[in-house]
Amino acid sequence: MSTASLDVASARAAFPALSDSYIYADNAGGSQCLGSVASRLTDYLLHTNVQLGADYSVSVASTKRVAEGVEAARKLLNAASVEEVAFGGSSSLVAENIARALEGDVLEGEEIIVTGEHETNAGPWKKLAARRGLTIKFWHATQYPESPNNTYAVGLRLETLLPLITAKTRLIAFTACSNILGSIVPVQEIVKAIKAKAKEVGVRKVETVVDCVAYAPHRRIDVQAWDVDYAFFSVYKVYGAHISVLYTKLDSLKTSLSPLTHHFLPYDLTSLKLQPGGPGYELVYSTTAVPDYFQSLTPAGTIEAAFAAIAQHEQTLLQPLLTYLKSKEGRGVRIVGDENAGLSRVPTVSFVVVGPQRLDSRAIVKIFDQAGNIGIRYGHFYAWTLIDSLQPKIDHDDSVVRISLVHYNTVQEVEKIIELLEKALA
Numbered sequence: 001m002s003t004a005s006l007d008v009a010s011a012r013a014a015f016p017a018l019s020d021s022y023i024y025a026d027n028a029g030g031s032q033c034l035g036s037v038a039s040r041l042t043d044y045l046l047h048t049n050v051q052l053g054a055d056y057s058v059s060v061a062s063t064k065r066v067a068e069g070v071e072a073a074r075k076l077l078n079a080a081s082v083e084e085v086a087f088g089g090s091s092s093l094v095a096e097n098i099a100r101a102l103e104g105d106v107l108e109g110e111e112i113i114v115t116g117e118h119e120t121n122a123g124p125w126k127k128l129a130a131r132r133g134l135t136i137k138f139w140h141a142t143q144y145p146e147s148p149n150n151t152y153a154v155g156l157r158l159e160t161l162l163p164l165i166t167a168k169t170r171l172i173a174f175t176a177c178s179n180i181l182g183s184i185v186p187v188q189e190i191v192k193a194i195k196a197k198a199k200e201v202g203v204r205k206v207e208t209v210v211d212c213v214a215y216a217p218h219r220r221i222d223v224q225a226w227d228v229d230y231a232f233f234s235v236y237k238v239y240g241a242h243i244s245v246l247y248t249k250l251d252s253l254k255t256s257l258s259p260l261t262h263h264f265l266p267y268d269l270t271s272l273k274l275q276p277g278g279p280g281y282e283l284v285y286s287t288t289a290v291p292d293y294f295q296s297l298t299p300a301g302t303i304e305a306a307f308a309a310i311a312q313h314e315q316t317l318l319q320p321l322l323t324y325l326k327s328k329e330g331r332g333v334r335i336v337g338d339e340n341a342g343l344s345r346v347p348t349v350s351f352v353v354v355g356p357q358r359l360d361s362r363a364i365v366k367i368f369d370q371a372g373n374i375g376i377r378y379g380h381f382y383a384w385t386l387i388d389s390l391q392p393k394i395d396h397d398d399s400v401v402r403i404s405l406v407h408y409n410t411v412q413e414v415e416k417i418i419e420l421l422e423k424a425l426a
């Protein structure tokens, strides 16, 4: 099946913020918001802003709208049922909610494996382990053999995960894509391998929780094909408003989690048990515009086709950027992450400048800030442990320069970014 190409101009036209020449290149921090998301959000607040679940007509309308928002999130996750979908204020909050709800179903002495990626999918597990006497183990990103000359060319690899799994492993928490390295983790393959290893070593019960925040703007999430137990992403990074979506497999809802809600609410078999209080209803309803947007992007009208076109276009942004940065190796530029373009990578590109002509990441970003019409950023982006694991050491406060592009960025914008990099590295 051939992939329809993305009409970038019409994709951009859906975002009012992209009507001027500003270059948004900090999208892994937060994407621009669809005009249709803002319209639905406003419409909810102005016309259906009442409490849900009553029999009067406006409440019936608002209840229906919120249900449509849940269905939109189900579509984005490709979950089997809306019962498996909950919302929360942020991904950090929904991850903490899972950890709280799981507290009664872990045993002292069991083990949780986390990565050094964004702390959202590590912090709640470290705190749960401290509360309940579990051990934390780290699945660290390690150097790609194909990049022997760059110790910062690292990624999460299955062969380093498998030896960490023992009969005591209870939970494995990892990212579907790194918000610094840009590399995609093959979730389906990893979950399959985890289950096989768990069976081999005789694990009591193992579950997986996948942070899809840096993945969701670039690739189709498919919780059913992946066979994960928990997954979450932030809608404000997928062209929507500031709210997050949580997937919980029905089996885990039934057997692993205690409700976080009031004792008299009948939510025991739905993900609402992980949703204490109502999320912003207008935000939930506004999420309906996100799958509609993806479905409008290609003639096939499916989310799958949209992401295939997005992935293809994003490679045209990634390729020149990586090629340029690699050409500056002699100047001390080191890509932090996979050095090679390809579909296992998204255009989130991080680098440092080392050696005799070392440059602070903040000094490089300053050149961009001074240009005035472009947004990029430096820092550890909350993947503090990942930065800490890099050798030779990198100063946490300065960390890496990150340029993070998405499908609405253009090849011309990448050319401008390269011009500024040339100036910064002169």
Ligand SMILES: Cc1ncc(COP(=O)(O)O)c(C=O)c1O
Residues within 6 Å of the ligand: 028, 029, 089, 090, 091, 092, 093, 118, 120, 121, 175, 177, 178, 179, 211, 213, 214, 234, 244
């Ligand atoms: C990979 C990843 N996980 C989690 C988060 C946190 O998301 P939220 O701000 O919704 O808590 C971020 C935000 O940058 C992220 O990039």
